[in-house]
Amino acid sequence: MPGSVSGVEMRKRQAAHIEAPPQAPGQPRPNTCCLCWCGCCKCLWSEDRIERSERQTCTKMDSIEAAEEQQPSLDEALSWARSFEMMLRSLEGREVFREFLRSEYSEDNLLFWLACEELKKETDPLVVEEKSRIIYEDYVSILSPKEVSLDSRVREGINQSLTEPSNLMYEEAQFQIYTLMHRDSFPRFLNSIVYRDLLANGRRTCLDT
Numbered sequence: 454m455p456g457s458v459s460g461v462e463m464r465k466r467q468a469a470h471i472e473a474p475p476q477a478p479g480q481p482r483p484n485t486c487c488l489c490w491c492g493c494c495k496c497l498w499s500e501d502r503i504e505r506s507e508r509q510t511c512t513k514m515d516s517i518e519a520a521e522e523q524q525p526s527l528d529e530a531l532s533w534a535r536s537f538e539m540m541l542r543s544l545e546g547r548e549v550f551r552e553f554l555r556s557e558y559s560e561d562n563l564l565f566w567l568a569c570e571e572l573k574k575e576t577d578p579l580v581v582e583e584k585s586r587i588i589y590e591d592y593v594s595i596l597s598p599k600e601v602s603l604d605s606r607v608r609e610g611i612n613q614s615l616t617e618p619s620n621l622m623y624e625e626a627q628f629q630i631y632t633l634m635h636r637d638s639f640p641r642f643l644n645s646i647v648y649r650d651l652l653a654n655g656r657r658t659c660l661d662t
Contacts, residue, residue: 524654524655524658525543525546525549525651525655526655529545529546530652531652533546540639541566549647549648551563551564553642553647554634554642556645557638561601562601562630562634564592565588565627566630568592569588570627572584572585575620582618585614585615585619585622589615593611602633603629604629607626610625
């Protein structure tokens with residue numbers, strides 16, 4: 454049949470491919486594709502794709518490690534001792550304080566406060582309703598394992614607000630938890646090994662530079 458390849462011809466081509474001399478080091482292989490008859494998947498396009506993927510993975514990991522290793526300056530860390538509010542407004546401050554609260558099993562106080570801050574920014578009624586419900590189920594409901602400590606008057610006010618939720622419905626509860634963290638947890642944080650180690654590392658960095 455015209456254009457067809459005989460079995461003998463196919464075997465000759467295969468033998469020629471197998472018996473080809475090895476290539477010199479550093480010499481690129483022919484730019485064949487992965488759909489070649491041998492199905493070897495060793496073409497340059499495949500290798501380049503794998504190499505690009507590995508480089509992208511390494512770049513992402515380097516970025517993650519750099520973010521994890523980022524530390525606040527010594528001046529910033531020292532400023533937290535002067536102002537609880539300043540520490541809460543600092544991303545690094547919140548992370549360090551959260552680490553301390555986790556050691557005292559009171560991390561949920563900070564998470565509740567942060568959730569209330571996010572709710573205040575919402576203006577869409579549907580989003581407000583959804584987020585207020587999630588906050589209630591996560592931190593206010595007596596059935597929640599993460600229930601924060603609120604007095605009965607504040608809790609009752611929240612229960613009444615659930616019928617018509619607003620972005621400020623947790624404001625009084627948020628202030629109560631803020632006061633609890635400020636008066637109770639914050640002084641212990643300033644004397645904790647977490648904070649002392651942070652300051653020590655900051656001072657060592659200053660001396661090294």
